[in-house]
Amino acid sequence: MSKLTWYSSPVRDEWAEKINAIKTVSEGIAMLADFRKNHTGPDRTTYELKKEYNWIEARIEMRLNQLHAEATLSDDDLLNKTIDGRCAKEVAAEWMKKAEDIDCHYEMEKLCVAFRKACKPPMMSVNFLAPAERVLVAKLMKLRAAVFLTKSIDELRTARGVTMISVQ
Amino acid sequence: MGNNTAVKQALKANPVPSSVDPQEVHKWLQDFTWDFKSKTAKYPTKYDMDVNTREQFKLTAKEYARMESSKEERQYGTLLDGLDRLDAGNKVHPKWGEVMKLVANFLETGEYGAISGSALLWDTAQSPEQRNGYLAQVIDEIRHVNQTAYVNYYYGKHYYDPAGHTNMRQLRAINPLYPGVKRAFGEGFLAGDAVESSINLQLVAEACFTNPLIVSLTEWAAANGDEITPTVFLSIETDELRHMANGYQTIVSIMNNPETMKYLQTDLDNAFWTQHKFLTPFVGVALEYGSKYKVEPWVKSWNRWVYEDWAGIWLGRLQQFGVKSPKCLPDAKKDAVWAHHDLALLALALWPLTGIRMELPDQQAMEWFEANYPGWYNHYGKIYDEWRAAGFEDPKSGFCGALWLMERGHGIFVDHASGLPFCPSLAKSSVNARFAEYNGKRYSFSEPHGERQWLLEPERYEFQNFFEQFEGWELSDLVKAAGGVRSDGKTLMAQPHLRDTDMWTLDDLKRINLTIPDPMKILNWQPIQ
Ligand SMILES: [Fe+2]
Numbered sequence: 001m002s003k004l005t006w007y008s009s010p011v012r013d014e015w016a017e018k019i020n021a022i023k024t025v026s027e028g029i030a031m032l033a034d035f036r037k038n039h040t041g042p043d044r045t046t047y048e049l050k051k052e053y054n055w056i057e058a059r060i061e062m063r064l065n066q067l068h069a070e071a072t073l074s075d076d077d078l079l080n081k082t083i084d085g086r087c088a089k090e091v092a093a094e095w096m097k098k099a100e101d102i103d104c105h106y107e108m109e110k111l112c113v114a115f116r117k118a119c120k121p122p123m124m125s126v127n128f129l130a131p132a133e134r135v136l137v138a139k140l141m142k143l144r145a146a147v148f149l150t151k152s153i154d155e156l157r158t159a160r161g162v163t164m165i166s167v168q
Numbered sequence: 169m170g171n172n173t174a175v176k177q178a179l180k181a182n183p184v185p186s187s188v189d190p191q192e193v194h195k196w197l198q199d200f201t202w203d204f205k206s207k208t209a210k211y212p213t214k215y216d217m218d219v220n221t222r223e224q225f226k227l228t229a230k231e232y233a234r235m236e237s238s239k240e241e242r243q244y245g246t247l248l249d250g251l252d253r254l255d256a257g258n259k260v261h262p263k264w265g266e267v268m269k270l271v272a273n274f275l276e277t278g279e280y281g282a283i284s285g286s287a288l289l290w291d292t293a294q295s296p297e298q299r300n301g302y303l304a305q306v307i308d309e310i311r312h313v314n315q316t317a318y319v320n321y322y323y324g325k326h327y328y329d330p331a332g333h334t335n336m337r338q339l340r341a342i343n344p345l346y347p348g349v350k351r352a353f354g355e356g357f358l359a360g361d362a363v364e365s366s367i368n369l370q371l372v373a374e375a376c377f378t379n380p381l382i383v384s385l386t387e388w389a390a391a392n393g394d395e396i397t398p399t400v401f402l403s404i405e406t407d408e409l410r411h412m413a414n415g416y417q418t419i420v421s422i423m424n425n426p427e428t429m430k431y432l433q434t435d436l437d438n439a440f441w442t443q444h445k446f447l448t449p450f451v452g453v454a455l456e457y458g459s460k461y462k463v464e465p466w467v468k469s470w471n472r473w474v475y476e477d478w479a480g481i482w483l484g485r486l487q488q489f490g491v492k493s494p495k496c497l498p499d500a501k502k503d504a505v506w507a508h509h510d511l512a513l514l515a516l517a518l519w520p521l522t523g524i525r526m527e528l529p530d531q532q533a534m535e536w537f538e539a540n541y542p543g544w545y546n547h548y549g550k551i552y553d554e555w556r557a558a559g560f561e562d563p564k565s566g567f568c569g570a571l572w573l574m575e576r577g578h579g580i581f582v583d584h585a586s587g588l589p590f591c592p593s594l595a596k597s598s599v600n601a602r603f604a605e606y607n608g609k610r611y612s613f614s615e616p617h618g619e620r621q622w623l624l625e626p627e628r629y630e631f632q633n634f635f636e637q638f639e640g641w642e643l644s645d646l647v648k649a650a651g652g653v654r655s656d657g658k659t660l661m662a663q664p665h666l667r668d669t670d671m672w673t674l675d676d677l678k679r680i681n682l683t684i685p686d687p688m689k690i691l692n693w694q695p696i697q
């Protein structure tokens with residue numbers, strides 16, 4: 001496969017093989033959830049795949065989409081249910097409910113990141129994902145903007161657990 | 169069908185006008201409102217945009233298109249007839265003809281981002297009139313994408329060295345300055361809060377920076393023999409008035425809501441810093457280092473347009489609502505003097521990656537720099553004299569400014585907020601470097617405003633910087649992969665001089681023996697106690 005593209009890497013080849021080996025929707029869900037947890041977002045557990053993570057994630061999504069579409073006969077299920085068969089409307093509403101009592105931007109940020117990792121297609125179809133994400137993110141932006149210029153840099157660094165470094 | 173009923177009801181409430189007077193038609197169109205209670209936009213925002221907002225231009229799309237097509241006829245007519253006969257493409261000073269390879273292409277990215285930015289505002293606004301204003305801007309920005317691309321295309325056909333005008337979209341992939349464009353114009357214009365995008369695009373980039381950018385740029389172009397750029401850019405500028413007005417209407421539309429002032433200052437400060445971080449140094453480099461004949465020093469134009477006109481008069485009108493000038497303005501003012509000289513040093517140090525021919529400032533240029541920026545020679549000029557003596561231009565020398573800097577302990581880093589390279593130990597601008605480790609990854613920042621942006625919105629800064637992306641590539645392989653070689657298969661498009669003799673080839677670049685390192689990995693980083 002690498003011969004067909006202008007860019008290839010052993011990492012991509014290795015992942016392409018793993019992805020092709022997935023044969024069921026549930027295997028695909030597990031792989032995608034695990035990959036997003038460990039290799040995407042600011043809270044990822046490792047940056048070892050930082051050059052290729054977008055490509056790999058997209059490939060897992062494509063494969064999972066394909067398996068899901070083949071295994072799901074009704075349009076209604078594709079549009080209105082999450083990939084694991086729950087009612088998408090209810091799932092989206094649950095996430096928005098979780099956001100209601102949050103008044104701290106770090107907490108809200110965690111929720112938005114978690115929502116995206118859990119629900120970005122093909123986990124949930126975009127007609128339910130996008131409206132919910134708009135509500136969650138608007139709230140996050142409001143919480144942040146209100147304190148953006150007033151919190152001290154030291155306070156911000158400490159809250160994130162950032163270590164300042166220099167060259168020895 | 170429900171839709172038909174809605175149309176019938178609307179027509180009953182608003183009878184068709186009895187004449188075809190455009191203003192009457194326009195007024196009639198404005199009376200059509202949609203059901204905004206149940207309508208929600210696609211994009212998140214902190215603000216409520218007032219459904220009753222007015223728009224100043226009051227044009228129907230048809231009238232508008234007629235006006236724009238007459239602009240197009242004049243512009244393309246001039247280029248394809250008048251300027252062709254005058255051989256305008258070959259009257260441009262080569263220094264300027266080279267820098268336009270970058271300028272036209274980078275601005276094309278900006279125009280492209282502006283299409284999306286004004287489209288997402290169209291989606292978010294509630295007032296039909298206001299949407300009409302944004303819609304006109306979407307069409308304008310599509311026009312501008314074509315126009316800026318056409319500058320490269322025209323140059324490619326008519327200028328004596330087309331290499332680079334022909335394929336800058338490819339070459340820019342390895343240009344260390346290009347991520348700065350992506351952050352300011354790509355991301356700044358169309359991501360995040362729709363109103364924040366409007367502030368980036370219309371309130372700052374257009375209302376603040378298009379005056380110094382487009383007006384100064386056309387003056388400098390004309391002084392350097394370029395009639396092509398003014399013909400196109402002044403045509404673009406005639407649309408900008410409408411865009412600035414759109415920005416003002418964005419603010420008007422949110423001002424009645426008491427919640428607005430909780431967020432507006434934050435968005436204004438961030439947008440100003442984001443746009444300034446790229447535009448102030450980049451435009452300064454283009455004008456002063458890309459020209460043979462000098463006009464007004466960039467710092468003077470900047471002070472007049474950005475500091476006095478925009479921060480003073482324009483923002484002054486918003487003072488009544490409690491809007492203050494951005495906290496970062498004093499740092500920006502300092503940058504207006506020195507940031508472009510800092511960036512020019514790095515652009516010259518990294519010339520093989522720029523895709524254009526650049527030369528070190530000659531004697532005449534050095535005198536002009538020293539006269540207008542006292543202290544320039546002792547800081548930058550001396551380095552350029554040393555580089556010249558060490559064989560900067562000579563393809564057999566194996567010389568590379570970036571290596572020269574690193575060997576003397578002047579590290580080059582990428583600012584993680586703006587995406588631009590900086591050299592902390594040689595910067596005279598507002599650089600105040602800081603380095604951080606977070607969740608197992610190291611980050612570099614050139615100053616506190618960008619660090620703050622990252623600390624508050626880390627998910628916005630997940631890009632790979634130049635070093636991360638190309639770490640481990642040998643320099644000549646990288647240039648070749650990005651299409652930076654002329655039709656003979658070995659001579660570089662980029663050159664460190666403007667002559668057609670002694671041109672550098674891939675082999676000469678190999679002689680430098682540089683494999684791209686990632687400074688955040690190879691240096692001995694330790695926590696600060
Ligand atoms: Fe434009």
Ligand SMILES: [Fe+2]
Binds near residue numbers: 374408411
């Ligand atoms: Fe514009």
